[in-house]
Amino acid sequence: MTLYLLCLVLFCAGLYGVLRKRNLVKIIVGLAIIEYSINLFFVLLGYRFEGRAPIDASDQNILNMVDPLPQALVLTSIVIGLGITALLISMAIRIYEKYGTFDITKIKRLKG
Amino acid sequence: MSLIVKTVTRLTVGLIVLFGIYIVLHGHLSPGGGFAGGVIIALAFVHFMLAFGKDAALSKISRNLASNLESLGALMFLAIALAGFLGGSFFLNILSKGAPFKLFSAGTIPLSNAAISLKVGVGLLAIFLALVILEKSGKEE
Amino acid sequence: MSGSGIIPWFVIIPLFSAFLISLAGRYVKKVFVKTFSALSVFTLMLLSFYAVHILRASASPALVYKIGGWMPPFGIAMAMDGLTNFMLVTVNLVAFFISVYSFSYMERYTDKPKFFTLFFLMLCGMNGLIVTADLFNLFVFLEIASIASYALVAFGTEAEELEASFKYAIMGSVASSFIFLGIAFLYGYTSTLNMADIARVLVEKPGAGVVPFAAVLFLMGFGLKAALVPFHAWLPDAHPSAPASISAMLSGVLIKTLGVYAMVRVFYNILGITAAYSHVLMFLGALSMVTAVILALSQWDLKRLLAYHSISQIGYIILGFGLATPLGILGGLFHLFNHSVFKSLLFLNSGAIDYSCNTRDLKEMGGLREKMPVTANTNLIASMSIAGIPPFNGFFSKLIIILACIEKGYTGYALAAVLASVLTLASFMKVQKFAFWGQLKEKYKNIKEAPLAMRFSMIALAVICCLGGLLLLPQLKFFLNDAVSAVREGTNYATIILRQAAK
Numbered sequence: 116m117t118l119y120l121l122c123l124v125l126f127c128a129g130l131y132g133v134l135r136k137r138n139l140v141k142i143i144v145g146l147a148i149i150e151y152s153i154n155l156f157f158v159l160l161g162y163r164f165e166g167r168a169p170i171d172a173s174d175q176n177i178l179n180m181v182d183p184l185p186q187a188l189v190l191t192s193i194v195i196g197l198g199i200t201a202l203l204i205s206m207a208i209r210i211y212e213k214y215g216t217f218d219i220t221k222i223k224r225l226k227g
Numbered sequence: 228m229s230l231i232v233k234t235v236t237r238l239t240v241g242l243i244v245l246f247g248i249y250i251v252l253h254g255h256l257s258p259g260g261g262f263a264g265g266v267i268i269a270l271a272f273v274h275f276m277l278a279f280g281k282d283a284a285l286s287k288i289s290r291n292l293a294s295n296l297e298s299l300g301a302l303m304f305l306a307i308a309l310a311g312f313l314g315g316s317f318f319l320n321i322l323s324k325g326a327p328f329k330l331f332s333a334g335t336i337p338l339s340n341a342a343i344s345l346k347v348g349v350g351l352l353a354i355f356l357a358l359v360i361l362e363k364s365g366k367e368e
Numbered sequence: 369m370s371g372s373g374i375i376p377w378f379v380i381i382p383l384f385s386a387f388l389i390s391l392a393g394r395y396v397k398k399v400f401v402k403t404f405s406a407l408s409v410f411t412l413m414l415l416s417f418y419a420v421h422i423l424r425a426s427a428s429p430a431l432v433y434k435i436g437g438w439m440p441p442f443g444i445a446m447a448m449d450g451l452t453n454f455m456l457v458t459v460n461l462v463a464f465f466i467s468v469y470s471f472s473y474m475e476r477y478t479d480k481p482k483f484f485t486l487f488f489l490m491l492c493g494m495n496g497l498i499v500t501a502d503l504f505n506l507f508v509f510l511e512i513a514s515i516a517s518y519a520l521v522a523f524g525t526e527a528e529e530l531e532a533s534f535k536y537a538i539m540g541s542v543a544s545s546f547i548f549l550g551i552a553f554l555y556g557y558t559s560t561l562n563m564a565d566i567a568r569v570l571v572e573k574p575g576a577g578v579v580p581f582a583a584v585l586f587l588m589g590f591g592l593k594a595a596l597v598p599f600h601a602w603l604p605d606a607h608p609s610a611p612a613s614i615s616a617m618l619s620g621v622l623i624k625t626l627g628v629y630a631m632v633r634v635f636y637n638i639l640g641i642t643a644a645y646s647h648v649l650m651f652l653g654a655l656s657m658v659t660a661v662i663l664a665l666s667q668w669d670l671k672r673l674l675a676y677h678s679i680s681q682i683g684y685i686i687l688g689f690g691l692a693t694p695l696g697i698l699g700g701l702f703h704l705f706n707h708s709v710f711k712s713l714l715f716l717n718s719g720a721i722d723y724s725c726n727t728r729d730l731k732e733m734g735g736l737r738e739k740m741p742v743t744a745n746t747n748l749i750a751s752m753s754i755a756g757i758p759p760f761n762g763f764f765s766k767l768i769i770i771l772a773c774i775e776k777g778y779t780g781y782a783l784a785a786v787l788a789s790v791l792t793l794a795s796f797m798k799v800q801k802f803a804f805w806g807q808l809k810e811k812y813k814n815i816k817e818a819p820l821a822m823r824f825s826m827i828a829l830a831v832i833c834c835l836g837g838l839l840l841l842p843q844l845k846f847f848l849n850d851a852v853s854a855v856r857e858g859t860n861y862a863t864i865i866l867r868q869a870a871k
Contacts, residue, residue, distance in 0.1 A: 150545055191504075192548065
């Protein structure tokens with residue numbers, strides 16, 4: 116139970132980073148922490164008591180494995196996170212070229 | 228980069244690509260598969276670029292080639308999925324599924340792994356190339 | 369192909385087109401790229417009409433396609449019932465006209481093959497989200513469509529577009545992670561991911577604290593994608609900054625598919641709607657309606673004004689769905705279809721004005737009616753539709769929502785809806801006055817009307833606006849009735865889908 120709560124604490128740490136940091140790159144890092152904490156939470160959900168790694172080999176018993184479905188889904192989610200991070204970083208580089216700063220309090224041309 | 232880094236890079240790049248191909252081919256037997264193997268193969272090129280500089284790496288694989296290979300990987304994966312229609316259903320596993328735990332088993336899964344590794348690896352490399360070239364040439368795409 | 373065999377083609381065709389254009393688009397002439405993409409979206413539109421016919425001819429409430437032949441819940445299934453057909457027709461019809469419009473409009477931007485690749489990826493994500501019957505597959509298609517839209521908003525790479533796209537991307541990613549967290553909680557509680565199976569398990573063991581918590585997470589996540597009021601802050605920056613055809617796609621179909629459709633599926637068919645959820649949805653809907661239209665009154669940027677009105681009209685749709693009565697759901701669905709049509713038309717008009725005059729500021733324009741008659745008249749039709757003036761289609765859907773509110777006894781919400789409608793009319797009278805009537809400014813003496821492809825799309829959408837009210841005739845009402853009954857099934861969806869899958 117404490118493991119799940121620690122994952123949610125990590126989620127809140129990432130959320131603090133997205134909300135309160137002023138540098139664009141730190142916001143991207145906060146978002147990455149959020150995504151990884153949820154991946155970790157999802158993998159932990161699959162734990163079965165006294166289970167072993169879900170790899171099927173010819174001489175192993177398949178009955179006491181942990182749940183392999185969350186692991187497959189988390190693979191997909193990691194790749195989605197990779198795509199988002201790559202897109203955000205290239206946008207941050209372009210913003211630096213146009214505005215000259217990474218500070219979000221100075222990137223405020225759109226308002227109203 | 229110094230001479231030590233360049234020599235070690237020349238020795239290890241081939242090994243990294245070999246390791247990546249091993250992980251892709253054994254995707255149905257051990258952890259890994261298309262995504263992880265593709266990322267490892269891309270990292271071999273990134274290692275090469277970090278040691279020898281941007282121009283040497285760009286002579287091996289240019290941006291246009293990366294973009295075309297990426298689309299080709301996606302189309303190969305879609306073709307394997309559409310081939311399932313020959314068996315009756317989308318994405319059906321139509322090749323023979325051999326004996327379990329052998330290398331040449333599990334129907335179309337190793338082929339899908341190969342297509343995905345091509346797409347993911349070249350895609351990651353294209354992202355890296357775009358970021359590196361972007362930094363030097365300013366506003367030019 | 370017949371029966372349920374048509375369902376995967378909605379995902380295969382845009383995916384194939386996207387990667388083929390990405391591969392070959394640089395080496396062939398531009399006209400081949402345009403014809404191929406027009407043909408592709410036209411095929412999708414015809415397939416969506418054919419799908420309506422197939423479902424009616426099969427005399428069963430839903431059709432299920434099992435991918436790879438695997439039985440759900442072991443495999444992923446794709447389902448087609450009344451609601452999916454309704455959404456497929458809406459999305460593909462509007463996408464066809466917008467893609468024809470963007471043939472001429474994207475001349476101003478560079479790199480057209482990449483535009484069409486991203487456009488088809490977004491369309492593939494939306495179509496896939498509509499047809500899928502598996503919760504994690506819904507999340508994957510949602511991410512595909514969202515990431516494509518982040519890249520499309522930043523397509524012009526001006527300073528303000530990048531800033532808007534960055535804000536949109538961060539907020540959208542946080543919303544997606546909330547949705548993923550909700551899916552994780554539901555999976556941990558029911559140990560299955562098939563939507564029908566989750567509904568069946570939740571009926572047998574109603575969760576004490578987990579299910580409302582997951583419901584709140586879904587509300588936050590899908591609410592941000594749909595731009596409900598506490599979560600709307602990205603939309604007034606993102607929609608004006610995109611190229612006009614992408615603004616029309618975003619505002620016309622994306623926020624409805626990713627936000628409203630997914631929310632309706634999860635809240636009605638999986639979790640089962642209760643009085644608490646209904647009150648929350650109605651309150652958020654009414655809050656969106658009134659807040660956004662008041663904020664829109666002070667805007668002088670044409671596309672920003674249209675973006676605020678999008679938030680307001682989504683409030684109407686969510687109010688209709690929140691009522692949970694047959695009349696309310698009918699009003700919500702009909703307004704969803706109508707809003708796709710007239711909001712896309714309004715954004716396409718603003719794009720035509722931008723193409724000719726290079727401005728979006730209402731104070732700069734004036735008297736464009738003499739030089740751009742097609743744009744002015746279609747704008748008049750769309751403005752009267754959004755304000756709810758008979759006999760255009762907006763009037764009927766707004767009337768049904770207001771009557772549904774009164775029928776259930778919520779006269780306060782009905783008055784809020786009428787107030788929002790009056791303020792919408794005021795806003796669009798301002799747009800008409802400043803943009804089209806009045807004196808033509810000196811610098812615009814030589815502007816011309818929009819090119820042929822743009823005019824074709826605008827006139828076609830205006831014709832659908834005029835004829836939209838005919839969908840309520842008894843011969844054609846099956847289209848809406850199938851969708852309403854699919855939503856009202858609630859958790860009975862589970863038994864229907866599982867019975868169809870077992871055949």
